[in-house]
Amino acid sequence: MGVFNVMEKMVSDSIERVLREYPDSCQCEKCRDDIAAFALNQLKPKYATTHKGEIISKAQCLETQYSLDVITALTLAVERVSRQPRHE
Numbered sequence: 001m002g003v004f005n006v007m008e009k010m011v012s013d014s015i016e017r018v019l020r021e022y023p024d025s026c027q028c029e030k031c032r033d034d035i036a037a038f039a040l041n042q043l044k045p046k047y048a049t050t051h052k053g054e055i056i057s058k059a060q061c062l063e064t065q066y067s068l069d070v071i072t073a074l075t076l077a078v079e080r081v082s083r084q085p086r087h088e
């Protein structure tokens with residue numbers, strides 16, 4: 001399919017930055033996935049087409065517009081998951 005969810009890319013690009021702010025939270029792969037899923041559930045998906053150069057400008061425009069939303073959702077997600085990690 002020639003579309004992708006820009007939010008997924010933004011969440012995976014920003015998760016490291018947010019986790020660095022929470023050095024005490026678990027940084028394992030399981031928790032990262034939980035954090036990403038939790039954040040993505042807060043966010044409305046924003047789809048961009050992947051045809052030729054279109055993807056770059058469209059995605060960058062959406063990223064500027066929604067980066068604060070993504071950071072907010074990720075921060076919430078890290079706090080939630082680090083309080084109740086789904087493992088010992």
Ligand SMILES: [Zn+2]
Nearest residue numbers: 026028031085
């Ligand atoms: Zn963990």
